[in-house]
Amino acid sequence: MSDPLYTHLLRARVDFTHRLQPWDGFGLNYVQTCHTPDPVADPQDYGGFDTLADEEIERILDLLFGPDGLGCGVVKMFLDPHHAAQPIAGGAPAYDHRRTTGSMLRFAHGARQRMARQGRELSILGTLYGPPGWMTRQGTFRGRDLDPAKEQALLDYLVDWAHFLLIREGLPLRHLSLHNEGECWRRWTPEGFDLPRDTGHDYNLHWPPEQVAAFVPRLRRALDAAGLPDVGVANGETFSWSRFSGWGYADALLEDAQAVEALGLVTSHGFYNPWPHRWQGSHDPSGFLRLRERRPDLKAWTTSASWGKMDAQMAWEWHHQIAQARISALIPWACCQRSRLWAGGDPNPGTAIRVAGEGTWQVEPGYHFYQPLSRAGQPGTTVCATSCNEGGIFLTAFSGAGSPHPDAFVLTNCTDQTWPVPVEVRGSRHAAFRARCTDARSRFAEAGRHELEAGRLVYAAPPGSVTGFYGC
Numbered sequence: 122m123s124d125p126l127y128t129h130l131l132r133a134r135v136d137f138t139h140r141l142q143p144w145d146g147f148g149l150n151y152v153q154t155c156h157t158p159d160p161v162a163d164p165q166d167y168g169g170f171d172t173l174a175d176e177e178i179e180r181i182l183d184l185l186f187g188p189d190g191l192g193c194g195v196v197k198m199f200l201d202p203h204h205a206a207q208p209i210a211g212g213a214p215a216y217d218h219r220r221t222t223g224s225m226l227r228f229a230h231g232a233r234q235r236m237a238r239q240g241r242e243l244s245i246l247g248t249l250y251g252p253p254g255w256m257t258r259q260g261t262f263r264g265r266d267l268d269p270a271k272e273q274a275l276l277d278y279l280v281d282w283a284h285f286l287l288i289r290e291g292l293p294l295r296h297l298s299l300h301n302e303g304e305c306w307r308r309w310t311p312e313g314f315d316l317p318r319d320t321g322h323d324y325n326l327h328w329p330p331e332q333v334a335a336f337v338p339r340l341r342r343a344l345d346a347a348g349l350p351d352v353g354v355a356n357g358e359t360f361s362w363s364r365f366s367g368w369g370y371a372d373a374l375l376e377d378a379q380a381v382e383a384l385g386l387v388t389s390h391g392f393y394n395p396w397p398h399r400w401q402g403s404h405d406p407s408g409f410l411r412l413r414e415r416r417p418d419l420k421a422w423t424t425s426a427s428w429g430k431m432d433a434q435m436a437w438e439w440h441h442q443i444a445q446a447r448i449s450a451l452i453p454w455a456c457c458q459r460s461r462l463w464a465g466g467d468p469n470p471g472t473a474i475r476v477a478g479e480g481t482w483q484v485e486p487g488y489h490f491y492q493p494l495s496r497a498g499q500p501g502t503t504v505c506a507t508s509c510n511e512g513g514i515f516l517t518a519f520s521g522a523g524s525p526h527p528d529a530f531v532l533t534n535c536t537d538q539t540w541p542v543p544v545e546v547r548g549s550r551h552a553a554f555r556a557r558c559t560d561a562r563s564r565f566a567e568a569g570r571h572e573l574e575a576g577r578l579v580y581a582a583p584p585g586s587v588t589g590f591y592g593c
Contacts, residue, residue, distance in 0.1 A: 131542060132510050135518045135530045138548030139506035141447070143420065144519055145244060146194030146500035147491070148452030149185060149473075150425065151228035154201040154221040155250070155323040156464055158262045161220075169459035169476025170224035177482065181474055182231035184484065185456065188239055191473075191492055194500035196232050196243060197424055197452045198225055199250040199301070200282045202262070202324055207255035214274070218285040228457075229292050244500070246388070246424060246452070247286060248298040248358060249279060251324030258313065265306075265313030265327045276336075276343045283344065283352050296386045297344070298424065299336055300357035303328025304368050307399065330373035333357055334380040341383035353385020358424045361402025362409070362446045365389040371408025381415050391423035391442045391451070392469075404445040422450040428471025431487035433560075435471070436494055436533045436587045440517045443504055453491070457482075489564040493557060493589030497529035505530075514540060514582065527551060527592035534582035545577045551592030554578065560586035 157165040164171075170178050184190050203221045205214035219226070233243045256271040256278075257264025267275065279297060286294045306327050310316055313327075333356055340354045356374060359365045365387075374380045387409050392402045409421045423442050429435040442448055454469045459476040473488035494517065498504075501524035507516035513536035521527045528549045534540055546554075556568035560583045568588055571578040582588060 130510075131540065132508075132545070133514065133516060133532075133542050134508045134545040134547065135516055135549075136506045136547040137518065137520045137522070137528050140520055140522075141504040141506060142449050144498050144500070144502045144504050145420065145422070145450040147191070147495040147498050148195030148197060148246075148450055149191070149193050149232070149456040150197040150452050150454060151225050151457060152199065152455040153223075153225040154203060155199070156462075160203045164221075165462060166224050167455065167459060167462050168224055168228070168457035169478065169482065170227065170457070172459065172476060172478050173480055173482065177480065178227065179231075181457065181482065182228070182235065184488070185473070186232045186235040191488070191495040192499060193495050194236070194241065194244060195246065195422075195450050195452055196229050197246045197248060198222075198229060198286070199248055200279070202251045202253045204282065205253055205278060207253065214277070216278075216281050216285070218282060226290065230290070233292060242500070243293050244295045245286065245293055246296045246298060246355065246386075246422065247282060247294055248301055248424065249326075250301050251326050252278060257326065261314065263315050263324065265309040267326060267332065272339075276339060279340060280343050280347045280349070283349055284347060287349065287352065294352055296353040296355045296388075297340065298355035298357055298386075298388050299333060299340070300328040301325055302360050302390065303333075303357055304359045304364055304370070328357055330369040333370060334373040334377040337374070338377075338379040338383040341385075354383055355386040355388040355422075356384060357388065359389045360400070361392050361394075361404075362389050362423075363401070363403040363405040366405045366408030371411055375411060375415065381412065384412070384416065384419065387412060387419055387421040388424050389421070390425040391446065391448070392425070392427055393438055393441075404442050406446045409447060420449040421447060422452070423448045424452050426451060426453045427469045428453055428473075428487040431471045431485055431490055433490065433533050433535045433585045433587050435487065435490055436517075436531070437515055437535050439494065440515045440531075440533060443517060449504075489559045490587050492565045493531050493559055493587045496557075497531050497589045497591065499524070499526040499529075502526050502529075509542075511536075511540065514542060516544070521592065522550070529554075529589060529591045532580065532582055532588045532590065534584060534586045534588075537584045539581055539583055541579055541581045543577055543579045546573055547576065549573075549592060553593050554590035555593050556580065556588050556590050558583065558586055558588040560584070
């Protein structure tokens with residue numbers, strides 16, 4: 122227990138009257154084809170569904186999207202580089218959007234069907250993982266530079282994928298994103314070919330800021346021409362928000378009035394490494410906030426983030442993405458992983474479901490530490506202001522006003538002590554909150570009903586815990 126001589130000075134507040142950004146939901150990403158240069162000779166399913174029986178896949182989908190599952194409302198789907206072989210001169214490419222996506226499509230349909238049965242709607246973000254090699258200057262798999270003569274071919278590639286998902290598959294594609302960490306120019310030789318030491322990298326193409334700014338309005342026009350006006354255009358996904366803000370991407374968009382107008386969503390990965398080195402990254406919101414000055418209606422989504430050590434610090438880091446980067450959705454990296462399939466080992470090995478192969482799988486701690494947050498931040502809620510004067514305790518809150526969801530907040534205790542936290546709750550519609558806690562021993566376990574007395578409750582937060590409070 123924390124030192125009783127000091128606990129009377131501890132203060133925490135959740136203010137449901139101080140509403141910040143709208144919240145579109147927490148999300149999940151199923152990664153299928155991510156490395157292989159030849160999906161016929163060497164097919165790949167990183168998520169591992171290809172090793173599982175149908176009933177096991179259904180059990181996993183229930184855990185992720187069922188009424189007692191994570192409650193996520195967003196799914197990210199990759200467009201890999203194997204959907205179109207190089208056409209014969211003068212001909213059009215023949216698209217095959219199923220060969221490398223069967224498990225990912227099953228994941229998305231499973232999410233949509235389960236959410237529909239609950240009266241909820243799914244939102245899908247599609248991301249270009251990388252183009253076919255024949256679209257690059259290098260003319261090879263994972264070539265670095267887009268061939269200017271193939272720009273229209275790439276637009277067609279993106280639009281045909283969007284049409285396939287939305288029209289042919291009936292999946293609710295909301296946004297189409299231009300790239301996967303396309304700012305990382307050090308992943309290639311000076312001539313633009315693969316570096317031997319980087320064979321573990323997934324699909325990429327180098328996207329300089331000016332190329333991003335030029336493609337946003339072009340893709341907008343191409344989608345409109347194809348009868349897909351409701352699919353928004355996202356700018357692509359840098360490694361971190363600090364790269365979007367500080368590496369010229371926000372500047373390039375702001376310098377192009379057509380790009381600012383055509384932009385439907387601002388996106389970035391949210392990997393966090395505070396120290397100066399190649400993979401440094403922070404949650405710097407300045408680029409997004411500058412775009413918001415021009416377009417107050419714009420939202421930002423974090424489209425990949427680390428599961429860390431799958432503990433309370435994971436929730437702490439995601440809290441700061443919401444509070445600092447001002448995002449409206451968060452999608453962590455690959456929620457199902459068959460880890461041995463990642464060349465050289467996945468640099469972000471945390472996950473929700475670990476697939477061992479040979480038909481076996483297990484629920485990882487990441488699932489349970491995610492659940493208090495994902496159940497609290499339902500699509501259609503609003504992020505609210507919170508505060509706490511202890512450096513190891515954080516609160517994340519979502520107002521359900523105007524939605525069918527209750528007010529909810531999450532208390533994360535990253536310290537190694539139990540703290541009796543007095544939480545002042547302002548402006549809630551509810552007189553009581555039911556709590557569920559995940560820590561080293563509990564897995565989203567019932568943690569009591571807490572009545573508000575004089576507008577506050579006191580909760581003994583276990584060490585290393587993430588506890589969700591849901592209005593009742």
